[in-house]
Amino acid sequence: MAGQSLEDVYLLRPLNDALPTAEEKRRSRELEEFLRTSGLYEAVDEGILREEVLGLFNELVQTWVKGVCRKKNLSVEDARAHVYTFGSYRLGVHGPGTDMDTLVVGPRYVQRDTDFFGNEKHCLQYVLSQTPDVSDIQPVPDAFVPMIGIKYKGVQMDILYASLAMITLPEQLDLSNHAVLRGCDEATVRSLNGCRVTDTLLRLVPNQDVFRLALRAVKHWASLRGISSNVTGYLGGVNLAIMVAKICQLYPRAEASTVLLKFFILLKAWPWPRAIHLRVPEDHSLGLPVWDPRPGTRDSLALMPVITPAYPAMNSLYNVQRSTLEVMTAEFAAAADICTTFLHYRGGQSIDWSRLFTPVPFFTQHTFYIQAFPKAPAASSC
Template identity: 45%
Template sequence: MAAGKEFLGVTPPISTAESSEREKEVTITLMDELRRQNTFESEEEAKIREIVLGRLASLVKLFVRKVSISKGLSEAAANAAGGKIFTFGSYRLGVHGPGSDIDTLCVVPKHVSREDFFDVFEPLLREAEGVSEVSGVPEAFVPIIKIKISNIPIDLLMARLALSSIPDDLSLKDDNLLRNLDERCVRSLGGSRVTDEILRLVPNVQVFRDSLRCIKLWAQRRAIYSNVNGFLGGVAWAMLVARICQLYPNAIAGAIVSRFFIIMYQWSWPQPVLLKQIEEGPLQVRVWNPKLYPTDRSHRMPIITPAYPSMCSTHNVTASTQMIMTEEFKKGAEVVDKVIVGSASWSELFTKHDFFHKYRYYLQVIASTGNSDLQIKWSGTVESRIRQLVMKLEYVDSLKIAHPFIKGFDQVSYCLSEDEVRAVAQGEISDAIANRKKEDVEGKEGVNPVYSTTFYIGLAIEPKPAGAVGPRRLDISYPTTEFTKLVKSWEKFDESTMGIVVRHIRSSSLPDNVFDKGERPPKLVQKRSKGAGKSSNISPEAPNKKPRSSQSMSEIPLKATENGGALIPAALSSVMETFDPFPPKNTEDIKTPQLPFGENAAVATGAVGVQ
């Protein structure tokens, strides 16, 4: 228990009662269901992970020794410099599943720089036996190297402490270790320090793990598990579950899960979720003052990390994603209530999301390049800014919710002509291109691979006012144009190698790769209305029509890379389809910001005809 009081957390427990017999029964069935859902890894995979982490620890020591020698240290000093790894995230919390990655922190002494981490350690990893898919991202908010060792994915962060050597028994709990560190090192250390603090602040670690494993699976299935896209990430979900465990310290997993949904649905946001009292630390660290966060009105669902320096783990939440999560909490509470009384099973809680069946209209954000390594960085950059597009869309009249999906869909298209490259960059991938495999084009000249990642945002439109006649128009030109400008402002953006296209489509035009096999609803065939005057019917069931644009693809110049790879033309960046098959001929009345590259306003207007 916390020093000076008889309970964990910032308030006394709601109840210290033991779980009822019924709650014990549903806990047994919950654990059985989690096993059926394959959320536990096998003993064999667990042993492999331990071996992999042992190898990684040796590689870190080798890296530190190599840098130490290069900087003039003696053999004895280089060997004593040490270096240590710490795990955090789902693996450290004990809720990881088969195939999940391991979040790992490499702690090095003061003479090893961040540049050494990427210039020395990354090449060393590439040469190490059993290591594959090495990809460093030094410019990330938290610089990272992604690797695989024996097919186990690992995310490597690095922190340099103000110590001449790193002993094997080092603990990161001491706040004084953060003295005089730069902000990136403080952020890197935060993951491990927060994870350890969460485990220290829960009354029963095993109950916490069982409950969190359930909530994590539920959030993933309901497509609300993603910090970058405005929902909650792993650390936020862990803190929410930990807080419920503090409020019911003697409850078991079934009871914790039941109370979780009820409390989360009724929670009075923006009341901050705290696992412990926030205290001002004495350290001079150039990071945010933790006392400001609980009163910061810009944070809609503040969940504050318990380790110094405390941070808000939910600063990405928007008005739309908050409403979506609140609705999911409500649905979850209804299902769990039925489970408790015996009228439903736990499997109903883990029903897959209905994102691609839920809306009539969607935005597609397509990031594309001609190089696989470049695509990883470019698509990651675009994804990190999707939240900004959502926030801008929320200000559009008649748009209730802009719902981002939690991941992008990757695709490689092998194009045989410039026309095909243009089409793919626009998101128009024919069956011929989609079915074309790498082996089908080997040895052929003029083959251009196009790597694309497509992100989706569902658009919920307000109901048509009573008595309104005819289709309405939803002008999303400003947010979409500002978004393309934003992603192009990335310091490494190159218009000759990177493409960004934003367009809106109907639900009936969604590509097959967003659906599981047999999941796509059958398309209804309707007779086409006669006469142009009856063409405003744009229901999802209406037959697809070829999108019109005031500028055809063939009129847009296309370049090619020096090495033969496909370059996505920058001029495609703002080209967008319109839902209305007969857009207004007079574009002078359409007010839209100045568009780059001289596109006609009608091309990028984004004026969506809606029913």
């Protein structure tokens, strides 16, 4: 890499910045119509309900924070918390019935272990259990990113909490400011970075509408092909968003249909384990662990690194194994072959998008299958 600029090292220069043709614009309209027909967009009423639920939840959170203040004999005058969304809802690519990822940010005297989780009356977990229209409360305090799952008026919410090293939060809090990470433990940094990564992604893509349509299409494809599960070593929402954003950067003026086709063609040829970056990684000397692929480090063993764009940079695809990488590269290659055919269409020929969005024939493509029967104690005995 000697003599190369950082833009070349991280592949940050556009490959093609040509304006889209009328045919490419038409194909994008057809792609959106195909996705709508496939039921990937929520109804207007569901969107309104989500906004209503967010408003109610914000009111509940403000009441909760003031209750914690009273419990600890602190002034409630300037007590406040902030509620943010992230993930697919914040990106604008959520579908009907999908979870709404939510982050609550509070002052330092409101702690995750003693005030967010718990069955004492001042704890948010308890407050939620006493709130009408809230059901299916699932606290997961020991998760990699601790959270409480709930349904609020039927809307599934995954709630994270971050306590900042501030006595009073300002009325306007910018999470993109790296100073918010100061003094935070690793679980809090991970919670904050859900929002920080999402917002950074939106700032780094040249055209958010193009990005959203292409990402919605890629998420649908990954789900149909059975490779949409970050937990089991496949693709998750964050890494798919970063990968699509990368194609948007390389083709900054392209239509969504072109971004989608180029996505598969480029990933078929991508020289893994070369990492995918959206920007030059930042190091703000806060002592937080960051992506470090130097020989001898754990990161140097990553098979398919897709790096988050917000500090501290991390590999969002750390779960990938050789077996799952082989499956994904085969799927990219098969999709790329179809997309290459589409690129050769001329004379106003329409693309049959259903050729690309075909469910994987899981129960006919293998010879042997394993069926598992997990057993666990009844909830009442836990």
